[in-house]
Amino acid sequence: MAEPNQTKTTQISLSTKIKRLAFDNSVPILFIIICLLGVYFSQLPAVFIVNQLLTRITRNSFLVLALVIPVIAGLGLNFGIVIGAMAGQFAILIVTHYKVAGFNGFMLSLLLSTPIAILFGILTAMLLNRTKGQEMITSMIAGFFANGVYQFILLFLVGTLIPMKNPDMILSRGIGIRNTIDLATKTGIKYALDDVLKYPFFEVLVVAAIVGIIALSINYFLKKKKGSGEVDNFKFVTLFILMALVMGTSIWVLNSNTLLKTVKLPIVTVLFITVIWVFNELIMKTKLGQDFRTIGHDMEIAKISGINVDKTRTIAMIISTVLAAWGQIIFLQNIGTLSTYGAHVQIATFSIASILLGGASVTKATSGQAIIGLILFHTLFIVSPKAGNNLFGDAQIGEFFRAFISYGVIGVALGLHAWNKRVQAMRKHLDTDAP
Amino acid sequence: MNETINNIVKRIGLPRLIIGLLFLATCLTAVMIDLPFGLIVSDILRRFGMFGVLSLAMVPAIQCGTGPNFALPIGIICGILGTLIAIEFNLTSPLLGYGFISAIIISLPFAVLSGWLYGLLLNKIKGSEMLVATYTGFSIVSFMQIAWVTLPFKHPEMRWPIGIGLRVTVSLASTFGEVLNKLWGFSIGKVYFPTGLILFFLACCAVVWVYSRTKAGIEMSAAGANPKFAAASGINVDKNRIIGTILSTFLGAVGVIVYSLSFGFLQLYLAPLYMAFPAVAAVLIGGASTSKIKISHVIIGTFLFQGLLTVAMPVANELVPEGNLSEMLRVIVQNGIILYALTRIGGES
Amino acid sequence: MAEDYVLQMKNIDKEYYGNKVLKGVSLSVRKGEIHGLIGENGAGKSTLMNILFGMPVIHSTGGFSGEIYLNGDKVDLKSPYEAMKMGIGMVHQEFMLIPDFTITENIKLNRETTQDNLISKVFRSDRLKTLNTGSMAADAKKALNRVGLTIDEWVTVAGLPVGHMQFIEIAREIDKTGLRLLVFDEPTAVLTESEADNLLSAMKRLAESGISILFITHRLSEVIQIADNITVLRDGELVADRKSAETNVAELAELMVGRKVDLKGKEKQSREYQESEVILDIKNLQVDMPGEKVTGVDLKIYKGEIFGIGGLAGQGKVGIANGLMGLYPSKGEVIFKGEKLELNNTKSSLERGLAFVSEDRRGVGLLLDSSIELNIVFTTMQTKGKFLKRFGFFSQLDDAGIREYAAKIIQDLDIRCTHSQQLTRQLSGGNQQKVCVARALALDPETILVSEPTRGIDVGAKKLVLDLLIKLNKELGMTIIMTSSELVELRSICNRIAIIFKGKVAGILKASNSDQEFGLMMAGEYQKIEEDGEGRLNE
Structure with a gap:
């Protein structure tokens, strides 16, 4: 590492x-490589992968976005989004029972799930406020616990304490909800959101890239005009090139004869996701967002400067739980059937693994x-069975590999975090040394 | 009056009291609805012995200060490996307990090695043991799924007749299935008493108890109870945490061998994923906390928790024939008690 | 002229669990004045400040009696937040800054300026208002200018020098509208000399701009240099109010420390010892104990004496014993009984015959959830293998032996308990301390290091513990090295007392030396005055 004649410049070199x-970004970069290898070895047609990926991204992003705010507020990765998902499923069951179908049914389930999710969020937050420092394991166990209660309600209280007669939904014995509920288009909310408006994906991409480039340029020149010296040229150029690449690729695909150009994008679903994305960004620019950051960094200082820590944490949990509930509804309208006792079980693991692969901690x-x-997680999901089959002659290995990745990446992230926390605590210890 | 009630509750401990009462209530219901009580008692005894050693694995972990061992699947994997190797090489003569003893002996080096490595990890992440442990366990189990497909075991009883890899469940009928249950087993009326199984569990408890009263055992407990105190008496705290982790991992291995023995099958793939949770819940019900535990907590807790689940199953089936009410009860009780213990961590200090 | 005063605290009394820590203390600060508040550790300064800031710890322990006036109005402060709103600010000893935040964000912490947006208007919620980053930055800039710190407000705090952080704290306080009184708690303790000078001049400027300053410190020369008036506390009592022009360092030192020590009969108490036989020879000992760093201590301790180590908190006195026992990383050379002592090895220190009673009784000294008897024999069992029965490969606790020994020592030390299996958690502070001493004695040591033996135990128990130490010294000939913040105690039983300042030995005094000498030495002023040669010591 000898670089003797390095001249010191104030500007950081490119x-x-x-x-x-x-x-x-070492984690995402590593997994980009693994994904590309997977895509290569799977030998799956591009149209299949892109199609699958689009479907999976549009139906899962809401759930993953629900994780952002608790992390910022210092609650860690919210394993409790399963509880939010249960709220969403309760709402779907009600809506399906009353046969409110289509877009109306979808909007009604969002509406109904909200108060339930708020209540669940408050309850979870009460628990987490009593177990500060152990939030993640608590939210995880709370998810397991809630699952037991959820099953109890749907399997035993429905039809006994909760009167309900609906042969399509109730088990033949008259008590308990069936294992799978059909959310078919005419009677349920299947594709209620996705089918509102669909456009060819690559056309949308071209338009988005053009809009992006224009917006970026305007922003850049406005900043330059203002004369503040901190215009980030590097960032601008990178983004510009990226968007130009996207546009170029899309135009190429559209002019080619591949099946890829038939891939369609559910516009309204994407809009929903964008709105939440913008919401996540905007809320951080408010006083509440700043409070989230403050308690996330140092609860003690926050308390001393007069922030109501417990209340702020509760708000963060409510937001996360409500988003998870809505996310689950969007997820299920795309799937089209509700697996009453299984649809929510794995979403925390999958969503958390996803956000970690993206480089979050x-x-x-x-x-x-x-x-x-x-994108990375689901690419892996799509290609690994096939890649496993082609490489090892057994699709199982690919499947096991992806299960291992979901758990492993969470394990590594948690381990690194715990280790870091310890190192930091030690360092803080040393810093407070009197001279 | 109120105070005496409070005192009694405090003495017995809220979890023990609630689960104990629930257990009694289900037993009474079972009697009232005329269930075959002899069979139920036999089943309680069997499950008590079957799960006992797994719960006992919590003792060294909690004593050495790393908290309940949610990474028990590591030990379980070692036990499974030991058993598979014992069967593969036909180390199943009656002298070797039809493979039972050889399985334990073979799993020992695996447990020592993995416990040591895992202990090193735990020393790096002090303060967040439980969460990291859970996901370490999950990761290992999911990783071993790949191993079960690829490891070169050849014995026909473990491989799928067609296709590749090991079976999901391996029958132990031709090897050491139920050997402990039958050892000196006897019946009183309709109650079958699995003497060997219960004795083996109690013997394990005795060994752990005796160990905890040796110099090394006391050293380990002190390192766990108050690391600063231990350090001031010249004790290497990190070393003791590793020893505790190794012991817990090994007990986990023995635990799963006993479990499989009594169950009659060895379960691979995803089966070990959640096995730590009932063991943790059992000792917490027995009166342990995340930092304190006694052998009596293991015995009482395992009996109450497994007893409750055993009785609840036929009772629930009788009351509501379809669906799995007892499974729900297990989920709620098991995770409820862990949540309760978590909320107590802050309260104690 | 009550209006002249920004702050008046009148007749403040405060009790913690029956222990009076403040007795009728009054304090008045004028507008634009720098008021010094000095006193030893435990004199009641921090309790007084906790009362002023309405800290929860005060209210949860039964409140206080007395009155507080701000600008002549009687106030009742219930929380630090309320105190802040009333215009009282504090610059903490440990910085209340978030490292990953920018300077602006830290200065405007929970006082961010906001502007309405569509959603906040609909919900009428203040928390949903957008941050006004422009005005926040402008405010921060202004505050930084006022304290004279030229640094960009958008820089993150992490990695800045300590001096800068302190100024940022001050900037945050003066950015609060209506700040009238700013409390500095030992502000120069963590600073280099030039940084400290900077800070003092900034404080003067602030005072000139009309903000009153309450300056809590141990550094007597600093307080004389900049304060207008000085209040001295000792043992929870107000001992003096002085104009700084009319006093000097020596007088302040005497006021801070002085109390009547009964020296009668002391000579009889301590054991005869020879000043020739050195049992412990410490050369250039350095101990890296957080908050109590030892930077180079040389001491010779004679066999059979009771040696005291004193000094103010944070100066390193506690680090010495901890370093000798290998509990914190240490360097240097230590000769014990003519042989070199291996440092950083607790086990070898114990085996060589050093025993230690820790200053942190509940944290380090005891297994709170174990029995008294196990606590007593534990260390001996681990280092010497006693109290065990051997069965070939393995060993078992010797219950009978332990019980017998515990019963004897419980009787000897008069530990009040129901039986020897009682948990130590259930004992009173004094009895817990005796268990710690018993554990050290079980080792059969030649030399015993006792740190803060009377901290947090009641008066009667204090005397018992001290008598016990004397008895051990006289009857068993044990060498005792006692570290204590309580100078009175040190002077009542020790032959010689080393005062530690800034991690080094400032000097060794006898119990009979004057209060003034002790006070000056503890405040680090002894050397300076001697060098000045003004001979004030002999006034």
Whole structure:
């Protein structure tokens, strides 16, 4: 590492900037490589992968975005989003029972799920406020616990304490909800959101890229005009090139004869996701968002400067739980059937693994990381069985590999976080030394 | 009056009291609805012995200060490996307990090695043991799924007849299935008493108890109860945490061998994923906390928790024939008690 | 002329669990004045400040009696937040800054300026208002200018020098509208000399701009240099109010420390010892104990004496014993009984015959959830293998042996308990301390290091513990090295007392030396005055 004649410049050179970018994003970069290898070995047609990916991203992003705010507020990765998902499923069951179908049914389930999710969020927050420092394990166990209660309500209280007669939904014995509920288009909310408006994906991409480039340029020149010296040229150029690439690829695809150009994008679903993304960004610019950050960094200082820590944490949990409930509804309208006792069980693991693959950690997460992670996680999901089959002659190995990745990446992230926390605590100890 | 009630509750401990009462109530219901009580009692005894050693694995972990061992699946995997190897090489003569003893011996080096590595990890992440442990366990189990498909075991009883990899469940009928249950087993009326199984569990408890009264055992408990105190007496705290982790991992291995023995099958793939939770819940019900535990907590807790689940199953089936009410009860009780213990961590200090 | 005063605290009394820590203390600060508040550790300064800031710890322990006036109006402060609203600010000893935040964000913490947006208007919620980053930055800039810190307000705090952080704290306080009184708690303790000078001049400027300053410190020369008036507390009592022009460092030192020590009969208490036989020879000992760093201590301790180590908190006196026992990383050379002592090895220190009673009784000294008997024999069992029965490979607790020994020592030390299996958690502070001493004695040591033996125990028990130490010294000939913040105690039983200042030995005094000498030495002023040669010591 001998670099003797390095001249010290105040400006950070481009190469160090790229190095730093690579280092900061080592996790996503590693998994981009694994994904590309997976895509290569799976030999799946591009149209299949893109199609699958779009479906999976649009139906899962809401759930992953629900994780961002608790991380910022210092509650860690919210394993309790399963509880939010249960709220969403309760709402769907009600809506399906009363046969409110289509878009109306969808909107009604969002509406109904909200108060339930708020209540669940408050309850979870009460628990987490009593177990400060152990939030993640508590939210995880709380999810397991809630699952037991959820089953108890739906399997035993429905039809006994909760009167309900609906042969399509109730088990033949008259008590308990069936294992799967059909959300078919005419009677349920299947595709209620996705089918409102669909456009060819690559056309949308071209338009988005053009809009993006224009917006970026205007922003850049406005900043330059203002004369503030801190215009980030590097960031601008990178983004510009990226968007130009997207546009170029899309135009190429549209002019080619591949099936890819038939891939369609559910516009309204994407709009929903964008709204939440913007919401996540905007709320951080408010007083409440600043309070989230403050309690996330140091609860003690926050308390002394007069922030009501417990209440702020509760708000963060409510937001996360409500978003999870809505997310589950969007997820299920795309799936089209509700697996009453299974649909929610794995979503915390999958969503958390996703956001971690995107480069988030227990203390830092952005909406961008959520989406990037989602793309990576689901690429892996789509290609690994086939890649496993082609490489090892057994699709199981690919499946097991992806299960291992979901758990492993969470395990590694948690371990690193705990280790870091300890190192920091030790360092803080040393810093407070009197001279 | 109120105070005496409070005192009694405090003495017995809220979890023990609630689960105990629930257990009694289900037993009474069982009697009232005329269930075959002999069979139920036999079942309680069997499950008590079957789960006992797994719960006992919590003792060294909590004593050495790393908290309930949610990474018990590591030990379980070692036990499974030991059993598979014992069967693969036909180390199943009656002298070797039809493979029972050889399985334990073979799993020992695996447990020592993985416990040591895992202990090193735990020393790096002090303060967040439980969460990291849970996901370490999950990761190992999911990783081993790949291993079960790829490891070169050849014995016909474990491989799928067609296709690749090991079976999901491996029958132990031809090896050490139920050998402990039958050892000196006897019946009183309709109650079958699995003497060997219960004795083995109690013997394990005795060994752990005796160990906890040796110099090394006391050293380990002190390191766990108050690391600063231990350090001031010249004790290497990190080393003791590793020893505790190794012991817990090994007991986990023995635990799963006993469990499989009594169950009659060895379960691979995802089966070990959640096995730590009932063991943790049992000792917490027995009166342990995340930092304090006694052997009596293991015995009482395992009996109450497994007893409750055993009785609840036929009772629930009788009352509401479809669906799995007892499984729900297990989920609620098990996770409820862990949540309760978590809320107590802050309160104690 | 009550209006002249920004702050008046009148007749403040405060009790903690029956222990009077403030007795009729009054304090008045004028507008634009710098008021010094000095006193030893435990003199009641921090309790007084906790009362002023309405800290929860005060209310949860039964409140206080007395009155507080701000600008002549009687006030009843219930929380630090309320105190802040009333215009009282504090610059903490440990910075209340978030490292990953920018300077602006830290200065405007929970006082961010906001502007309405569509949603906040609809919901009429203040918390949903957008942050006004422009005005926040402008405010921060202004505050930074006022304290004279030229640094960009958008820089993150992490990595800034300590001096800067302190100024940022001050900037945050003066940015609060209506700040009338600013409390500085030992502000120069963490600063280099030039940084400290900077700070003092900034404080003067602030005072000139009309903000009153309450300056809590141990550094007597600093307080004389900038304060207008000085209040001295000792043992929870107000001992003096002085104009700084009319006093000097020596007088302040005497006021701070002085109390009547009964020296009669002392010579009889301590054991005869030879000043020739050195049992412990410490050369350039350095101990990296957080908050109590030892930077180079040389001491010779004679066999059979009771040696005291005193000094103010944070100066490193506690670090010495901890370093000798290998509990914190140490360097240097220590000769014990003619042989070199291996540092950083607790086990070898114990085996060589050093025993230790920790200053942190509940944290380090005891297994709170174990029995008294196990606590007593534990260390001996681990280092010497006693109290065990051997069965070939393995060993078992020797219950009978332990019980017998515990019963004897419980009787010897008069530990009040129901039986020897009682948990130590259930004992009173004094009896817990005796268990700690018993554990040290079980080792059969030649030399015993006792740190803060009377901290947090009641008066009667204090005397018992001290008598016990004397008895051990006289009857068993034990060498005792006692570290204590309580100078009176040190002077009542020790032959010689080393005063530690800034991690080094400032000097060794006898119990019979004057209060003034002790006070000056503890405040680090002894050397300076001697060098000045003004001979004030002999006034």
